[in-house]
Amino acid sequence: MTGAQLIMACLKAHHVTTLFGYPGGAIMPTYDALYDAGLDHLLCRNEQGAAMAAIGYARSTGKVGVCIATSGPGATNLVTGLGDAMMDSIPVVTITGQVASPLIGTDAFQEADVLGLSFACTKHSFIVQSADVALQGDLIQVLNALKQDLEPWREQIRDLKAKLDFTYIENQGNRPIDPWALLNSLSNRKPNNAVICTDVGQHQMWSAQHMLRVARHRGFTVTTMEMTLIETQVRLKITVKSDRTLDLLVNQLAKLPDVLMVN
Template sequence: MKISGAQGIIECLLEQGVDTVFGYPGGRILPLYDAIYEGKIRHILTVHEQGAIHAADGYARASGKVGVCIATSGPGATNLVTGLANAYLDSVPLVVITGQVSTDLIGADAFQEVDITGITMPITKHNFLVKDVATLPEIMRFAFRIASSGRPGPVLIDVPSDIQLDVFNFTQEEEQEKNKPRFQWELSQLGSSLIDRAAAVLETAKQPVMIVGGGVVSSGAYEQVVALAEKMNAPVVSTLMGLGSFSSEHPLFLGLTGMHGHKRANLAVHGADVVIAIGSRFNDRVTGNKFKYAEGKTLIHIDVDPAELDKNVSTHIPLAGDVKQLVTTLNERIKPFNPSPWWKVIWEWKQEFAVKPDGNDLSATWMLKQVAERTKGKPFIFATDVGQHQMWAAQNLHIETPRSWITSGGLGTMGFGLPAAIGAQIAMPTKRVIAIVGDGGMKMTGCELFTAASQGLPLITIIVDNSSLGMVRQLQQLFYKQRYSESLLPVPMDFVCFAKAFGIEGTLTTTQEEFLAAFSAAIESNCPRVIIVKIPTEQLVTPMLKPNSPLDTFMDI
């Protein structure tokens, strides 16, 4: 059929099973918006392009599908840059479509022209500039394959306005072609012998530990990972990105590892003789001092991306490939064992570092434990922003299922939480999404409450308000002689009034009773709600590892 490039984009999106896109219109993307007007695809208009791409990101993380985001050329495209970097560092599959000036104007510094493929080259898995409408369908299909295959990531397609208008002969991707098996990963002989070695090492391990990372979530290998952990009876710790891939309620689960991880979890990794890391890239926030991290240990590293093996920490047994198959094969070749003396040590740590009861004042940690208690076993998704509240949430919430923990791990993007929560709520209408944000990040992208209100989302936003940029302030307290440069926000912000501007009911809570009442009301409500949790400025995130140190050196704070 003869259609325009813009209509072709819609057809290709439908072909990929896309029913929802996030975006913001503008001059050079008008032809595509004209095609969107036909109503074949649900378009979520956000307040800002950054909101659109974070929402697409949250949508992808919550659903496991490819998120789609649309923006215009120039400033529309550059406003996506942070969101692309965020998705790239957290390996989130996105297809991002930007308008571009018409092909005859490219390179002329035309109005709203930027070289967005050039700008985003280092922060996309791949990007395209469409120069001929006939190649558009192939590029769209390929973009979806790149975004979702192997290690997922964002792909950008820049479409000049004349290409969107050009009429061409569109043919549906034939079912046969669509379902044709693409590259099929198979275990190589080398891989097989490495698995044998891994099995042998694990079976003789006295103090094994399993680390699960974001790759377990994106590969969907949850069951395989649980089966392997149970066979080994090994304690399991999770990176920030891996939370939920292994249920927090599982008896083998010790908690969060890394800079603000649980002591028992970090001590277990530090004391381990064999560490098997699945879908984790040994980021510096996970390893502390990367040179001391592997001392006296045998490291087994399973990841879909061969380039992650030996990148940050050199491993003894590197296994690249399909995580599900690798874990399954390893599980088949391993004999069950039980490192019981190791568990005795861990039990002692568990008791020694048992969570201390919170006082009677309203604190973030108390609040999060209450939220965890009241949402236990129910279909909730938690999205966070970045900072102290994020670490408190990672430590105190109980993430029981994969894709119910959405956080900006690699880039640490303040302002991510609320728009990501909106995307997650749109992706998962049968679940309830709770956004946990700080007062700093809420000011960055808080206007996206407008999107939540206009879409009528039952989103609960909890603002942990300590009247400061808490994590910055914490670092200044500990490492900059308490010189709180630009991190204190003593001028109050009335978040209740702010929420009201969008027609959303906000509740300020300063006591435990007030919070519980507000939270119960929010849960019972079907509308977006905002709850402000006022906490003292001085609360610190603990435990905390000394920077660039082994995992057993905690800061005395």
């Protein structure tokens, strides 16, 4: 049983049936477990809405309201709702993602001091404890910050690397990579034998746009961040092949030196 599965089991043991949330990278393992747990999840427009929805649910049912968000900005967006719940003594449990343990305190991508931010507006904040604390004493809320478990990611990455032939063009120092060298490298690849991770901003460069056209023509798999996905579909008219497993792996794959990532 993974940590995420244990969380779902604990919520079900406390008769939680409904959750409100907005998914993001660091919380995706929990959403995977939620998908299999059979609990009702209401997707909100943003994290603020998820917190307020959990408060309304707790008020109307007398049960604990549960909301979920990812790390960094996802977690900070919940603070207003937590403050509202504390002022009115509404029982709310908030589950947030957090960057991997080795990255805490390093200003990593979407990292924030969620514990420090939430102390002023929660009954207690801690890393992975229990859900029933929200029902003890004054009915306020508990914020659980989840450390992302890296080992399942590493195993999936190893499996994926064994199936696909990853190569990269090394960028010496801070010099930009020659666009033509990148395109020539793509031209030498076999169809359906390359994964290209693109970051936001790729739609702004002629070389990146041409690279994506080549990728489409050659049948390469392209996976992008959300903003890039929108720009890719609307402006470049490129079909993005991004299955669920690859979406979950992209953040970890981008850290490896042998994956082609275009910024």
